[in-house]
Amino acid sequence: MKVLVTGGAGYVGSVVARLLVDAGHEVVVLDDLSRNDATQVPAGAVFVQARIQDAASVLTPEAGFDAVFHFAGLISAGESMSHPELHWEANTIGSLALLAAMRAAGVKRLVFSSTAATYGNPSEIPLTENAITKPVNTYGATKLAVDMAIASEAHAHELAAVSLRYFNVAGALVLPDGTMIGERHDPETHLIPIALEVAAGRREKLAVFGDDYPTPDGTCIRDYIHVGDLAQAHLLALAAARPGEHRVYNLGNGTGFSCMQVVEAVREVTGHALPVEIAPRRPGDPAELVASSAKAQAELGWTPAKTDLRDIVADAWTFYRSGL
The missing domain is CATH 3.90.25.10 (UDP-galactose 4-epimerase, domain 1)
Known part of the structure; x- marks a missing residue:
């Protein structure tokens, strides 16, 4: 399978990219390196330095991609409150550009790196996927907006999509x-x-x-989750994706x-x-x-x-x- 990993020079993205390479997939990593390091891109993957807003330059109909793992974006909740415009641009507008590129290229499978910040201050612990989504920071709001856009895309265009809502990722x-x-x-x-x-x-x-x-x-x-456990969940999510469905899963310990x-x-x-x-x-x-x-x-x-x-x-x- 040929897969695009956006943000694949980042922490979680690079681990997932490595597992995909090891599993025999053809992997292309797209990352603008604004906050990541190219040394994290695994050997065996093709690297393209580009913004997520320019994903259409890579996701062409002729390129033959089968799926996308989408990690690219900003992740600091604190920064999202002091500089919200950066997060809306990178996380939401960038993701909409990616969805448009996938649609134009006919790529129908997506695993999205979402977040537990979509829930805000929960009324019940532990959090299930049925909990009310009411973010208390801009970071969570940008990711929730993308989740909603993906759900619409799945309904309208038969996208097979899974959003994974992480809790705190750590380890190596x-x-x-x-x-x-x-x-x-x-x-x-x-x-x-x-x-x-x-x-x-x-x-x-x-x-x-x-x-x-x-x-x-x-x-x-x-809730702290080991990055290796989190990465394995992404490969399982890709296998579980079904056309016309947007599935959401919480991942934590x-x-x-x-x-x-x-x-x-x-x-x-x-x-x-x-x-x-x-x-x-x-x-x-x-x-x-x-x-x-x-x-x-x-x-x-x-x-x-x-x-x-x-x-x-x-x-x-x-x-x-x-x-x-």
Whole structure:
């Protein structure tokens, strides 16, 4: 199968691209490298540096693509509140351009990287796919808009589409040749890799945004999923896609950890002190997001293999030290 992976030089996109190459697929990676690194593109994949808005230059009718994995976009909830125009342009307008290019090229299968941020502040935990979608940040709103556009495209044009709503992705994938693919954002905004930078002495302290949330220790609670488990779900989702259907699946471990529990896990794994500073809340941060992945497990046959937070942190720490 010939597949296009947008954002395939990014964290999750590069891991999925590698699994696709290893499975024998013909893979083309499209990434503008505005926030990613070309070294993450797996060997065996063709790389095209281009904006998602220009996907039609790659997705031509003559190119013969069978499917698209769509990861390209901006991911920082905090930035989405201070610079919403960037997220609407990259995430929503860019995705609409991709859908138009797919339609013109006759490409009928899509797996979309969505997010748990589409739900906002949930009234029930764990979150199922039937939960009300009411984003509290622009990032979640842009992704929800794309989910809705994909649903319309499936209904009107027989697109076979799956949206995967991630919770917090972490860890690193160890490949058979011993190399690793891990998290490397610029700028870095995620808790675990920032905490590892502090543990390694590359940052003075870790800022925890808010300790007055309605949670046991006052800090936000999130569900952490290992990137290897998440990547496997994408391949299963492609196999499950059906013409005229837009399926939505939550992907997480079903267990929530507070920011301070993550801090303690990083201290335990690294053996380093981790100075913490409590900072003001960030706009758009829900108090608690924990997934129910029962639907994905039942319909996709997906089961996460690495669910212990310390194991996830340990993989991330091994990857981080490999680059020191």
